[in-house]
Amino acid sequence: MANRAQIPTNNSALIAMIADEDTVTGFLLAGVGNVDLRRKTNYLIVDSKTTVKQIEDAFKEFTTRDDVAIVLISQYVANMIRFLVDSYNKPVPAILEIPSKDHPYDPAHDSVLSRVKYLFSAESVASDRR
Amino acid sequence: MEEEIEAQISDLSITKKKTEAEEEDQTLIFLDSVDDYLILIQTLSSTLRQGWLELASARHSMGASRVNTALLSLNHRSAATKLDLHYPHNIDGSITKSPQFNLCKWTSTDDNNSSMEKENIEEDEQLKENINSLESENQESSLESSKGSETVASPHKTENNFQKERAKVLKMFGTLVSPKLRASQLSFETALETLVKVANVRSSILEAHDALVKDTKNLKE
Numbered sequence: 001m002a003n004r005a006q007i008p009t010n011n012s013a014l015i016a017m018i019a020d021e022d023t024v025t026g027f028l029l030a031g032v033g034n035v036d037l038r039r040k041t042n043y044l045i046v047d048s049k050t051t052v053k054q055i056e057d058a059f060k061e062f063t064t065r066d067d068v069a070i071v072l073i074s075q076y077v078a079n080m081i082r083f084l085v086d087s088y089n090k091p092v093p094a095i096l097e098i099p100s101k102d103h104p105y106d107p108a109h110d111s112v113l114s115r116v117k118y119l120f121s122a123e124s125v126a127s128d129r130r
Numbered sequence: 131m132e133e134e135i136e137a138q139i140s141d142l143s144i145t146k147k148k149t150e151a152e153e154e155d156q157t158l159i160f161l162d163s164v165d166d167y168l169i170l171i172q173t174l175s176s177t178l179r180q181g182w183l184e185l186a187s188a189r190h191s192m193g194a195s196r197v198n199t200a201l202l203s204l205n206h207r208s209a210a211t212k213l214d215l216h217y218p219h220n221i222d223g224s225i226t227k228s229p230q231f232n233l234c235k236w237t238s239t240d241d242n243n244s245s246m247e248k249e250n251i252e253e254d255e256q257l258k259e260n261i262n263s264l265e266s267e268n269q270e271s272s273l274e275s276s277k278g279s280e281t282v283a284s285p286h287k288t289e290n291n292f293q294k295e296r297a298k299v300l301k302m303f304g305t306l307v308s309p310k311l312r313a314s315q316l317s318f319e320t321a322l323e324t325l326v327k328v329a330n331v332r333s334s335i336l337e338a339h340d341a342l343v344k345d346t347k348n349l350k351e
Contacts, residue, residue, distance in 0.1 A: 012212040012234065015322075021199050026181045026318040028199075029311070031210035031236055031299055039204040069213045069231060070329055091228040091336070092215065094329045099175050101182050107168065112332050116164070116339045 013069035016062035016093070017043040018055060018077055020100050027072070042068065046077050056081050068093045076103035078111070085111050153345045160338035167331045174324045181317035188311035196304055197311065210295050211235050211322065228333035233326045235319065236295035 015032045017024050024045050027033075034042040044050070044058040059081055062071045075097040078085045088095055088111075099105035107113050189197040215229040296315060300307050 012237075013215060014209055014212060015325075022182050022185055023178070025197070025199055026178075026185055026314060027322065028302075029299055029315040030318040030322050031295060032212075032322070033207070033299075034209035035204055035207050037206050039206075041204070042209065045199055069215055069229075070325070072325065091333065094231070094332055096325060096328055096332070098325070099178060105171055105175055107171070110171075112167070112335060113164070116160075116335065119160075119339070119342070 013093075014042045014065075014067050016065070016068045016071045017073075018046060018058055018062070019043075019072060019074040019098070020077075020102075021045050021047065022101055023072075023074060023098070046074070052080050056084060059084055063088060063090070063093055063095070065093075070094050070096060072096050072098055074098055074100040074103070075105055075109060076100055079109060082109075086114065149345065149348070153342065156338055156341045156345060160335065160342055163331055163335040163338055167328065167335060170324055170328045170331060174321060174328065177317055177321045177324060181314050181321060184310045184314035184317055188308040188314055191308045191310060192303070210237060210299065211319075212237060213326070226337065228337055230333070231326050231329045233323060235322075236292045 014034050015027070017027055017032070019027075024043050028043070032042070042062070044055070046055060055077060059071070059073070062068050069092055071093050073085070073095060077100075078095075078097050085095060085097075095111065097105070097110055185197065212234050214232040214234055216232065217229050218226055296312075300311065300315065303311060
């Protein structure tokens, strides 16, 4: 029973977010905000008072929820929990690192590219795209 | 005996060429996917920058107290924009591990939406009655115009639904909102579409990478 493979089906799923206030506000404007009956949201707003533990807990929660298909995380926030993000290897939910207002995207830190960078020279990916 | 050995050698060389060709194909797919990923991330960055700028402009015109997340209530509400997951089949018939993501924008599941659909159905029926009464003398022209009005009504109805859902979300920030806030909403919608493409390309990078690693191990063996 426990080892039975899940039959993939088409179903609606949410986009979770762990990002700064402006990014979360923007995506909430785009309609991705969800609050369930237990008042649990599909987003965590990260500010100067947010602790690393809170970010870790949110990441673990969103990556274990059945109704979340994509987790958006600002790259500077992902750097705070880099070990957790890099050790995550499931196809769903997909973890996407996005730039933030104050921290531009750095391909050298991206978890997907760092997983495959041994196939290239590490410098060529970062330098050619600047 | 020699012929058998020669046949085996030629079989082995054909198998080796096929494996090399497959590996080259996988390598090309992998490199293309990485290139697409980086280009999409650049596009996403510029779209997000535009969205943040418009949000900042909206905050400047409406006031910081009107454009912040403190206004977001924790009342139960469903996301209007969701994702559909689809697991395509491989050539051999097996199902892929990584799904394809499809964005479903502005799909509301609350009661308001069902009443909205009923309104739209009534409007369509009334429209049809009006057209039939006006074009009753010429049957051919009435058929053409009813077809034309139906084809115009469907995308118009979808856009109407989108506008209504967008307005519902904007109401969180007050009745009258800045045009910059509306522009920011559209920018973040575009960013969402790009993100879904990024997610799909990410899946293909990881699949191509896994295939290459498997091929490399097979070759070593």
